[in-house]
Amino acid sequence: MFKTLYKVLFALIVIIVIAYFLQNRANTPEACANIDGLWDPVDEVCKSTTEQVIFQSLSKPHPVSVVYPENQRLVKLDKVEQVDEFIFLRGHYEDLLQAADDNNQAIYDRGSVYLNMSKLKLLAKNTTDVTYFAAPFVINTAGKGVFVYVGLFSYDFSSKQATHLSSELLGNRVREENIIVEGHSIVEENVFVQEGLIKVRFKSHGPKQTMSEYPTQSNEILLQLVALDPHDDQNASFRRITKNTVDTPASMHVSWDADGDGLNDCEKDNTCDRSVDYSQEKSMNGTGE
Numbered sequence: 001m002f003k004t005l006y007k008v009l010f011a012l013i014v015i016i017v018i019a020y021f022l023q024n025r026a027n028t029p030e031a032c033a034n035i036d037g038l039w040d041p042v043d044e045v046c047k048s049t050t051e052q053v054i055f056q057s058l059s060k061p062h063p064v065s066v067v068y069p070e071n072q073r074l075v076k077l078d079k080v081e082q083v084d085e086f087i088f089l090r091g092h093y094e095d096l097l098q099a100a101d102d103n104n105q106a107i108y109d110r111g112s113v114y115l116n117m118s119k120l121k122l123l124a125k126n127t128t129d130v131t132y133f134a135a136p137f138v139i140n141t142a143g144k145g146v147f148v149y150v151g152l153f154s155y156d157f158s159s160k161q162a163t164h165l166s167s168e169l170l171g172n173r174v175r176e177e178n179i180i181v182e183g184h185s186i187v188e189e190n191v192f193v194q195e196g197l198i199k200v201r202f203k204s205h206g207p208k209q210t211m212s213e214y215p216t217q218s219n220e221i222l223l224q225l226v227a228l229d230p231h232d233d234q235n236a237s238f239r240r241i242t243k244n245t246v247d248t249p250a251s252m253h254v255s256w257d258a259d260g261d262g263l264n265d266c267e268k269d270n271t272c273d274r275s276v277d278y279s280q281e282k283s284m285n286g287t288g289e
Helices: 002-024 029-034 049-059
Strands: 038-040 045-047 065-068 073-076 079-083 086-098 107-116 130-140 146-156 161-172 175-183 186-188 191-194 196-204 217-226 237-243
Touching (some): 049 086, 049 130, 065 086, 065 107, 065 161, 073 086, 161 217
Antiparallel strands (some): 107 130, 146 161, 175 196
16 A cells, blocks of 8 residues: 555656756747747746747748838848847848949948837737737848847748738837737627727936937837738738827927827828937927937
8 A cells, every 4th residue: 555655646746846947948049949939038937839949940940021111121030149038030131322432432231120029019819820929120221320129020830931921110229019909809700890909118318318328208009900811911011009208209309299199200101200309399490410
């Protein structure tokens, strides 16, 4: 009788030890990478299931291309790079703007694009057909600025391909961007019962800060997830429905907000120019000089 009891107790101990090992085998970024997982530095967990499937697909056989919002250029992200605790998919672009001649060297438009996979957030719960995710991406324009966006992507489980669908600019050299899923889209019998919603928080430079300083101004925007159809991503996009009305206008001179709604007028017709300092009063020629 005692031998049987000892055997049962020994078996239970072995099961507990194995379960503990499996639960903790990927509790560091290095261990997570060893099992092809995706490390989340915010929650300090090794992501699996759908997030891991997407990461493994995009980081190896099926690289995604990001649309450069300013000129609609497609930039393929075919490299994986770790910066601190974050995992990025990286791509590079280079366009010839002016050919070299006898007096001048060639002029190129060069830059790099980084998609932060560690901050990927699933926007749909389905694991077949098409699912959606949001993630921050950075465009380093080689001297012109480091512009941070939040991107909307679809992922097709059949083709294992991701498509960049929509973008929202957060700003130049912003930090601590974080995506929070407020609600998922609900589709019943091909009819949208509810559109999803995400909240994006980030730090930008205040009106008295230089670009070399770490940004301290808190910002928050809400993005509606429009037409996130699990069968078709043709119409899926972001729609900004509100903007922080306390922190954000402090960095924008009132002359850029003719109707007083708290938003820069250029954002409504997509004419914002990143070279303009919107914290300065708008001049007669429409610049911040």
